[in-house]
Amino acid sequence: MANETIFTKIINHEIPADIRYQDDEVTVFADIAPKAKVHLLIVPNKVIPTVNDIRQDEALLIGKLVLTAQKMAKELGIAENGYRLIINCNSDGGQEVPHLHMHLLGGEKLKGLGF
C-alpha cells in the first residue's frame, strides 16, 4: 500500500520488533533507540500520518492510545512514579516516522524539556 510505513511492517510482523502488546487497533513496541529506561511506542495499526490528519471519527482510537499507555505503565509498575507521553508532529516537532505514534517514556526521573 502507498501509505505503508516502517511501523506498518512492524505491525504486520514483516520486520522484527520487541512487540509488547497488540490488538486489532493498536500495537505497542519498544523504541529501537530508547531515550529512557522505559521507551515504548504506542501506534494505531492504521496509518494516520500526523496529528494534523486525525479525523473526528478517529477520536475513540486516539483515546485508546492514551488508555493503552496507561495500561502499559501500570503493567510495568511505573504508573505511580510517573511517566511522560509525547506525540511529535512534523519537522518542528521532531517527527521522523510519518505514522502517528505516542512515546511512553519512564522508569527513571526524566529530564525536563526546558519550558
Ligand code: 5GP
Ligand atoms: P518520532 O521522532 O517520529 O516521534 O519517533 C520515531 C521513533 O521511532 C524514534 O524514537 C525512533 O528511535 C523509533 N524508530 C524508528 N525506526 C524504528 C524501527 O525500525 N523500530 C523501532 N522499534 N523503532 C524505530
